[in-house]
Amino acid sequence: MSTLSFRNVWVEYGNQVVLERINLEIASGTFLSIVGPSGAGKSTFLRLILGQEKPSQGAVLLDGQPFPAEPGPDRGIVFQRYSVFPHLTVLGNVLLGYELAASPFTARLFGSARKDAVEKSRALIEAVGLGSHADKYPSALSGGMQQRLAIAQALAKQPRVLLLDEPFGALDPGTRAQMHALIKPLWHEHKTTIVMVTHDIKEAFGLATRLIALDRPRKDPQAPERFGARITYDLDLTRDSAVPVLGFIRASVHVAQ
Amino acid sequence: MPRAMNVVPNRGSRLLLALLPFLLIALIYVVGSAQRRADNPDDKLLPPVSEMVATSKRLATEPDRRSGDYVLWSDTAASLQRLALGLGISAIIGLTLGLAIGLLPIAGAGFGTLVAVLSMIPPMAVLPVLFIVFGLGELSKVVLIIIGVTPTLVRDLSLEVQNMPREQLIKAQTLGASTWQVAIRVVLPQIMPRLIQGLRLMIGPAFLFLISAEAIASDVGLGYRIFLVRRYLSMDVILPYVVWITLLAYVFDYALVWFGRRVFPWAYAQGSR
Secondary structure, three states, X not given: XXXXXXXXXXXXXXXXXEEEEEEEEEOOOOEEEEEOOOOOOHHHXXXXXXXXXXXXXXXXXXOOEEOOOOOOOOEEEEOXXXXXXOOOOHHHXXXXXXXXXXXXXXXXXXXXXXXXXXXXXXXXXXXXXOHHHOOOOHHHOOHHHHHHHHHHHHHOOOOOEEEEEOOXXXXXXXXXXXXXXXXXXXXXXHOOEEXXXXXXXXXXXXXXXXXXXXXXXXXXXXXXXXXXXXXXXEEEOOOOOOOOEOOOHHHHHHHHO | OOOHHHOOOOHHHHHHHHHHHHHHHHHHHHHHHHHHHHHOOOOOOOXXXXXXXXXXXXXXXXXXXXXXXXXXXXHHHHHHHHHHHHHHHHHHHHHHXXXXXXXXXXXXXXXXXXXXXXXXXXXXXXXXXXXXXXXXXXXXHHHHHHHHHHHHHHHHHHHHHHOOOHHXXXXXXXXXXXXXXXXXXXXXXXXXXXXHHHHHHHHHHHHHHHHHHHHHOOOOOHHHHHHHHHHHOOHHHHHHHHHHHHHHHHHHHHHHHHHHHHHOHHHHOOOOO
């Protein structure tokens, strides 16, 4: 449960501006969806939170504090692919998080400490519906099951923010619907802040409590990379009525009316 | 009539097809040997199979008159010890350096080019240096194998580390792993199957370096024996030794495959990377 703040964040590579003037407060416990066309900086946005990338200007704050520019256990992630370790069983994959925390040198647990960790891992594996597959290797699991495992693995660390990078993009529609049904109760139960990047608009609206769209509002045909992407829509999805608009966009909407 | 590319032999005919070339070679040898013996009863070039079997039996079961050793076994033991030491040490260096170069940008910048250059040194060209520096004992032979095998292993393993999906390394960090923990729990186990593969490919070169070193300066060993009896045109010793060396190499190869499949089942599962 943590708030994330973007304070006037710019990301530039040389002359190429990827993100410009991102100002955003993400309240604790939000399920935030990010949509936008390809190349609008969705992944860059996620990498900023992950710490894989540093803003060229401005700051990203977690609970009001800056965090080191490298991935850490307070920010979990589920990628579209390669999120699980192929050399560990389902149980081993979830157990690894506990082992890493408890034993800095060998990264392995023994005796009763291991027993406790195994118990906690099994509970998580059960929660994502992989109970009967605990001893299988990921290569024996379907794509949906691998993503379930990746979610269980990330939840084991009880991250303050859980990042989902197109987590269900490679799944068939049926499996995707199952994953949607899975993620929502997990989010309620673990009370994490979730930031999800997706291409699936229905998914973005269906799951999230807040949705932002990234796009490049200004375009220079001679220099398409001159202007970066901004937040072009910021929608509050928690109300039952017609979707209200949050943030700076509200002003311009009023003008339009 | 199906296309030739779609004709798949069944188990029995597969075995038969595998044996056929061996039988053919044996047949050609036997006929050739008999032919030469008929022309010249003192021919040494293609000794008959019976003679080779008798010689092998003598080498394996009768102690040498001068030294009292069972020549075949003492040669085999000496060579295998050198080979095992050489390959074992190469594997350890290869894993450590390969992992460091692949995982740590600093190590990659520091050692990457060095290893790339070192791997271009023909090992046989530095053999005299090894003899001068390490003497004519066991050490120089083992070091020759290490010099010949290690650079390839290091490069192969560091590439394997670099080819790992970035996502895995990031995921490990979000699980709280330190660099050391990533190295031993995520990267190391995943490059072990590659090491096995690398070692399989390096068995041939390792034997090449071993036999070369033994041929030049040694008093026991498979390569030493072959080059010793060459002076007497003793094809009845050389040919069985060659067959024996080939068999040993083949058994190693098979053992490595077996070991890999047993210890790293996930790497051989269908649909894995």
